[in-house]
Amino acid sequence: xxxxxxxxxxxxxxxxxxxxxxxxxxxxxxxxxxxxxxxxxxxxxxxxxxxxxxxxxxxxxxxxxxxxxxxxxxxxxxxxxxxxxxxxxxxxxxxxxxxxxxxxxxxxxxxxxxxxxxxxxxxxxxxxxxxxxxxxxxxxxxxxxxxxxxxxxxxxxxxxxxxxxxxxxxxxxxxxxxxxxxxxxxxxxxxxxxxxxxxxxxxxxxxxxxxxxxxxxxxxxxxxxxxxxxxxxxxxxxxxxxxxxxxxxxxxxxxxxxxxxxxxxxxxxxxxxxxxxxxxxxxxxxxxxxxxxxxxxxxxxxxxxxxxxxxxxxxxxxxxxxxxxxxxxxxxxxxxxxxxxxxxxxxxxxxxxxxxx
Numbered sequence: 597x598x599x600x601x602x603x604x605x606x607x608x609x610x611x612x613x614x615x616x617x618x619x620x621x622x623x624x625x626x627x628x629x630x631x632x633x634x635x636x637x638x639x640x641x642x643x644x645x646x647x648x649x650x651x652x653x654x655x656x657x658x659x660x661x662x663x664x665x666x667x668x669x670x671x672x673x674x675x676x677x678x679x680x681x682x683x684x685x686x687x688x689x690x691x692x693x694x695x696x697x698x699x700x701x702x703x704x705x706x707x708x709x710x711x712x713x714x715x716x717x718x719x720x721x722x723x724x725x726x727x728x729x730x731x732x733x734x735x736x737x738x739x740x741x742x743x744x745x746x747x748x749x750x751x752x753x754x755x756x757x758x759x760x761x762x763x764x765x766x767x768x769x770x771x772x773x774x775x776x777x778x779x780x781x782x783x784x785x786x787x788x789x790x791x792x793x794x795x796x797x798x799x800x801x802x803x804x805x806x807x808x809x810x811x812x813x814x815x816x817x818x819x820x821x822x823x824x825x826x827x828x829x830x831x832x833x834x835x836x837x838x839x840x841x842x843x844x845x846x847x848x849x850x851x852x853x854x855x856x857x858x859x860x861x862x863x864x865x866x867x868x869x870x871x872x873x874x875x876x877x878x879x880x881x882x883x884x885x886x887x888x889x890x891x892x893x894x895x896x897x898x899x900x901x902x903x904x905x906x907x908x909x910x911x912x913x914x915x916x917x918x919x920x921x922x923x924x925x926x927x928x929x930x931x932x933x934x935x936x937x938x939x940x941x942x943x944x945x946x947x948x949x950x951x952x953x
Contacts, residue, residue, distance in 0.1 A: 599949065601644050601690065608634065608641035632804075639701070640693050647690060650683045695941045696767045699801035699876070705766040706743070706800045706869040707758040712775070714793020717782040719752025721903075722795045724926060725776060726756050729769070731928025738762030743862045744850045750784075757866060759802070769799045771937045774900035781906070790906060794899075802865065803872040810868055816840045817860070822851035837863045846870050915940045 611634040614620045620627055657679060660672035693700065709725050711718040733740045738760055745756040760769065777794045785791060818838040836851030837859040848870065850863040902911045903922055910925050910933065911918045917936045919925065925933060 601640075601694070601949075604637055605641050605644050605648075608637040611637070632807075636701075640690070643686060643690055643693070647683065647686045650679060650686065654679050654683065691942055691945050694945055695938055696770050700767045700770075702766045702801045703763060704759065704761045704802040705769060706798075706802050706866060707760055707769060707772070708755070708798040708800075709753065709758075710755045710796050710798075711753065712794035712796055714778075714791065716748060716750050716752060716784065717778075717791055718793040718795055719748045719754055720750065720782070721776075721778045721793055722753040722756065723751060724778075725795055725797065726753060726758070728926050728928055728930060729758070729760075729772075732930040733760055733762070733765075735928060735931075736762060736764070736768070738765050742852060743866060744852050759862075759865065766799070766801050768934050768938070770801075771799075771934070771941075772797045772900075773799045774898045777899055777902045779902065779904045779906070800869045800873040801876075802869045805868070808868040808871050808875075810864070810871065814842060815867065816842065819856065835859055839863045839867050841867060841871065844871065844874060846874070912937065 611630055614630045615627075615634060620630055654676065657672040657676050660668045661676065663669055707729060709722045709729075711722040714721070730740055739762060741759040741761075743757045743759050746754040748754060775794055775796050777792060779790055779792050781788055782791050816839070818840070819834045820836050820838065821834050822836040835854055835856045836849065837856065838847065838849045840847050846867060848863045848867045850859040850866070853859045853862070900912060900914055902909075902913070903926065904911070905922065907920070908922045909918060909920050910922045912933060915936060917933065919932060921929075921932075
């Protein structure tokens with residue numbers, strides 16, 4: 597497999613050349629696109645360039661150590677430990693920046709939770725997942741905004757869509773995509789029997805406005821009355837928005853705000869994110885050498901985790917992680933699970949890149 601870091605550095609250096617190309621400088625739209633991509637790669641590429649330079653210095657120092665000049669050999673031998681320590685530190689930083697792929701460093705994402713099989717109990721589980729992510733976000737000092745939700749009469753959610761913003765938000769939440777299963781005795785269960793129900797979670801990196809070219813002619817806009825639990829209308833004025841994207845058939849609805857304009861703005865955010873996600877998935881499928889790890893697929897049909905309340909157990913099936921502190925995790929202490937997933941990804945990356953020298 598080709599080294600994706602080498603590919604990113606090659607692309608960054610190509611963009612550097614384009615930024616001084618008269619033809620690009622004369623085209624404002626092209627210049628903006630090139631500058632944006634160059635900026636998104638800059639931190640990773642410059643760090644990797646330093647890493648490669650350190651590799652060269654280590655090889656040269658090693659040759660001097662093995663050479664015929666005793667004085668130079670002694671100097672090089674004294675220098676080698678510091679060079680190797682710097683390289684190791686840089687490598688760890690590069691791995692950390694690579695977790696999650698090219699969207700890892702985005703500060704904004706859309707998180708969608710949908711009740712699956714299990715009726716009202718599934719909707720209540722969807723609410724529990726929302727509370728878990730909300731408290732985890734608060735611990736990370738992220739901003740959470742409810743973009744849309746469909747409540748049920750017992751206080752659950754058929755669906756809830758969140759906008760999450762903050763440092764490492766997408767990097768830490770991305771592995772939550774998939775099927776979540778709960779095993780517990782529902783509040784409505786008189787016999788005390790354990791029921792199994794499910795919810796699905798989707799976490800999508802939110803693009804910048806300029807990354808998705810979306811024109812009013814690209815979608816149909818419908819305006820309707822917002823509804824509450826049980827389908828009753830909650831607004832006398834028609835302020836809810838439904839957008840249908842013609843090319844892909846993607847449908848987005850937002851009704852949380854009383855303002856039609858605010859609902860439209862939120863719906864456009866979600867639509868652009870779903871379009872970006874669809875574009876990203878299509879690009880990944882085209883790459884025959886795309887690395888697919890157990891935790892990075894984001895397949896929503898895949899059952900990724902079980903929450904067993906009678907045993908106070910959480911199991912993440914992708915990495916065989918089992919923790920007997922479900923009460924703490926469902927209250928928002930998701931860090932042990934997230935760190936376990938990220939450490940697994942680190943090891944996968946280390947194995948895929950091979951030796952650092």
